[in-house]
Amino acid sequence: MDTRLFDLLPIGVMALDARRRVVAWNQWLTEHTSITPAHASGRTLGELFPNLINPRFDMAVDQALQGGGPQILSQTLHHYLIPIEVPHLVRHGLGRMRQHVHIATAGHGDDARVLVSIIDVTSSILKIEALTDIAQRLENDVNRDPLTHLFNRRFVWEWLEHQHKQALRYTYPIAAMMLDIDHFKAINDRHGHLIGDRVLQDFARLLTQKVREADIVARFGGEEFVILLPRCDGALAADVAKRIVGRTREASLGDLSPGEVTCSAGVALFNPSDPLSTSDLLREADRRLYQAKANGRDRAVCQDETA
Amino acid sequence: MRLSAEEQDATVELANIGISRAARQLSVLLDDEIRIGTPDVALCENVDEVVTALSHRPEEEVACVYQRLSGELTGQVVLLLAPRDTHALFHNLLGDGVMLHGIDVRAFEHEAMTELGNIIISSCVSAMADMLRQRIDVSIPRYSEARLDDLIEDGMGASRAVLLIQAPLQAAQREVDGVIALIFSASVAHQVLAAVRRITAS
Amino acid sequence: MVDTPMDQTALLQVFCAEARDRLQRALACLEKGPDHCDYDLVHQEFDSLHGGARAVDIDWLERDARVIAGYARFLRNLGPHHVTSAAHNLLLETVRILEEQCRCRMEAPTVRVAPGGRLGSLLESLESALRTPAGPAVPLTILVVDDSATSRLLFRAHMPAGEGHAVFEAQDRNEAMRLAEEVNPHVVFMDYNMPDEDGVRIAGRMRAMGCRAALVLLTANVQQAVLDDAHAAGFAGVLEKPVNREKIISVLRSIKP
Structure with missing residues (x-):
């Protein structure tokens, strides 16, 4: 290639001979490393950058020379090949230019040439990190539970206050369902907290799959969950509760065998003709959940079953 | 078409050399001993055979790295990565310090997996070139995600057959334990088998 | 004179x-x-x-x-x-x-x-x-132990010709042990992945039997850990697969049987 064209490339390009010595060094590299082509010529990367110890680069060059085709060194795994300081990026935690490296060969034996291209990908890393910030803000959303991404207790109360007024005005029922994973502490003790967390996550997913879009699924705390179903009568809510209990028993949550995780549920109904306060509604659902536990767990109690 | 005992033996040997080379490179990258098992080689003539051999579900989403071969051997090589294995490998590569969430992880993961796929494919291809004494040119690696059955369907092309190579792989000191699965398109499989026959007949 | x-x-x-x-x-x-x-x-x-x-x-x-x-x-x-x-x-x-x-x-x-x-x-x-200094100065008796017929075939095909080396092949442990005793080889090329027992163990048995051959590990897996194991087990060298003539000659030279 015409050397002047080679110097116009917006990426770093060098060519090495079969013994890994630099035979070409473009303008980009000179600008970023302050090493002139004359100085680089005839030297290996190890000689030019004495602190550079990169066995993976050496192997990739070997592999390319031995007929393995082009090789890449990703910024994810290596960050960079040649140390190039980018001072104003230090505050982003990126003191050095991130590089995507591509290695290709031409020719054979002693005439072989290794073409190493270095592409600056620092800006895309910055973009990704900006997206990470947004994602993390979502994670920390005040209304969400960080583990399951369900709504949290605080949101349940806010939502109930609002819906309570609406339901009274437009006279529609609201079903409240309290659910609890049976013997969750024993699961945690036996399988560890990592599995415990995954059981919670899988259970949360199962709950969201069993309800309508307008319904609210929330983690109330620990292994306790709440589902609020506006415009839903007692029979339908009981049906939903029984299906959740049944599905939980059959499912493999957190990779545990089906049947190892069960849940109990209590369902209460807000009826505009005989209205309960929001706290009474949840208290009633909780009382029935307690009855389901007392009656042997793995079941739903949908009306008063006080013996 | 089935592999004869000689062809089976030769392709297993070929696969073993390629995967051992890859293991050596991975051991440098992971700074850990990589243990590999004896490869399993099968010539599959339809999607179901491949799916059964891989013990995945056909609708399962899999990640893959593919590279085109040209020169004396033409066709395509696909490296399959089961998502669970890749997550474990990825977190091991980056260490626990980098716990990322959501979208960004995928971008990094694709990049890292492309490099790993490139290592494995090019190790196998260079071993083949060495052993078969042929010149093989390899394109740059591409990453893709697809349903397993669609991916195999694409790999089969018109000739409706693929050479499937699988080998278990473990890192000694880390929780990396998976299966490498390489799918060679039928054109490559036939050329490899022809070269193997020439060797075994000599 | x-x-x-x-x-x-x-x-x-x-x-x-x-x-x-x-x-x-x-x-x-x-x-x-x-x-x-x-x-x-x-x-x-x-x-x-x-x-x-x-x-x-x-x-x-x-x-x-x-x-x-x-x-x-x-x-x-x-x-x-x-x-x-x-x-x-x-x-x-x-x-x-x-x-x-x-x-x-x-x-x-x-x-x-x-x-x-x-x-x-x-x-x-x-x-x-x-x-040829130190190496195949004299025809050697060589035993190749590998369960893969292809691997043995390739070894034979790349063996330097015209130097009169005698190559014997064994495909399993029993055959390897029998030949080690019968032909008293100078050099044993041993595959690591053998079906009945790994190559390092088979080599140990040969030594125990009194075989004084130089041991060379025949393997594609040349990770440092494998090389260290082979060295610890008394192997004098490693021949990386796939084999070719140059690699065989250089190993034979390096081990000086």
């Missing part, structure tokens, strides 16, 4: 009689076979022959005797029971033909003859064996 034509003729007669005796003694010794041949004696006979031929200016015999003496010394240095029949037969055949030629040519021993023919090529083989 020789002052008059008269002296030279007399010397030649004495030398020719002596040369015939030496050749016959060496031949008789060689005919006992590799296990009973005294290579030291063969070496001495040819060394003397070399000196004599130089004294009387028979340049063709001088060169041939020097090569044969050197080769006999190599076999002597190898030690008893380590000379392969191939290595032995190469020497035996050379000496036989030389002895035949001498009987004809002693009539006109100083006449120059063009080198070549069967004797020429035999001597070339001897010389090329001597030229």
Whole structure:
């Protein structure tokens, strides 16, 4: 290639001979490393950058020379090949230019040439990190539970206050369902907290799959969950509760065998003709959940079953 | 078409050399001993055979790295990565310090997996070139995600057959334990088998 | 050295009689076979022959005797029971033909003859064996243990030809153990991944049985951990698959059996 064209490339390009010595060094590299082509010529990367110890680069060059085709060194795994300081990026935690490296060969034996291209990908890393910030803000959303991404207790109360007024005005029922994973502490003790967390996550997913879009699924705390179903009568809510209990028993949550995780549920109904306060509604659902536990767990109690 | 005992033996040997080379490179990258098992080689003539051999579900989403071969051997090589294995490998590569969430992880993961796929494919291809004494040119690696059955369907092309190579792989000191699965398109499989026959007949 | 034509003729007669005796003694010794041949004696006979031929200016015999003496010394240095029949037969055949030629040519021993023919090529083989330092100077008995037929085939195909190495193959542990005892190899190339037991263990059994061969691990897996294990297990070298001629030659050189 015409050397002047080679110097116009917006990426770093060098060519090495079969013994890994630099035979070409473009303008980009000179600008970023302050090493002139004359100085680089005839030297290996190890000689030019004495602190550079990169066995993976050496192997990739070997592999390319031995007929393995082009090789890449990703910024994810290596960050960079040649140390190039980018001072104003230090505050982003990126003191050095991130590089995507591509290695290709031409020719054979002693005439072989290794073409190493270095592409600056620092800006895309910055973009990704900006997206990470947004994602993390979502994670920390005040209304969400960080583990399951369900709504949290605080949101349940806010939502109930609002819906309570609406339901009274437009006279529609609201079903409240309290659910609890049976013997969750024993699961945690036996399988560890990592599995415990995954059981919670899988259970949360199962709950969201069993309800309508307008319904609210929330983690109330620990292994306790709440589902609020506006415009839903007692029979339908009981049906939903029984299906959740049944599905939980059959499912493999957190990779545990089906049947190892069960849940109990209590369902209460807000009826505009005989209205309960929001706290009474949840208290009633909780009382029935307690009855389901007392009656042997793995079941739903949908009306008063006080013996 | 089935592999004869000689062809089976030769392709297993070929696969073993390629995967051992890859293991050596991975051991440098992971700074850990990589243990590999004896490869399993099968010539599959339809999607179901491949799916059964891989013990995945056909609708399962899999990640893959593919590279085109040209020169004396033409066709395509696909490296399959089961998502669970890749997550474990990825977190091991980056260490626990980098716990990322959501979208960004995928971008990094694709990049890292492309490099790993490139290592494995090019190790196998260079071993083949060495052993078969042929010149093989390899394109740059591409990453893709697809349903397993669609991916195999694409790999089969018109000739409706693929050479499937699988080998278990473990890192000694880390929780990396998976299966490498390489799918060679039928054109490559036939050329490899022809070269193997020439060797075994000599 | 020789002052008059008269002296030279007399010397030649004495030398020719002596040369015939030496050749016959060496031949008789060689005919006992590799296990009973005294290579030291063969070496001495040819060394003397070399000196004599130089004294009387028979340049063709001088060169041939020097090569044969050197080769006999190599076999002597190898030690008893380590000379392969191939290595032995190469020497035996050379000496036989030389002895035949001498009987004809002693009539006109100083006449120059063009080198070549069967004797020429035999001597070339001897010389090329001597030229190679430390390595395959002498034909070796080699045992290749690998369950893959392809791998054994490739090994055989890439084995340096024309040096008379004898290659034996074993595809499982039992065969390997049997051959290690029967052929008493100089070098054992051992595959690591063997079905009944790994190669390092099989090598351990061979050692326990008294096999003193140099062990070379035959493997595609050349990670540092594997190399360290092989070294710890007493392997003298590693031959990385896929094998080729250059790799085999360089391993054979490096291990100095």
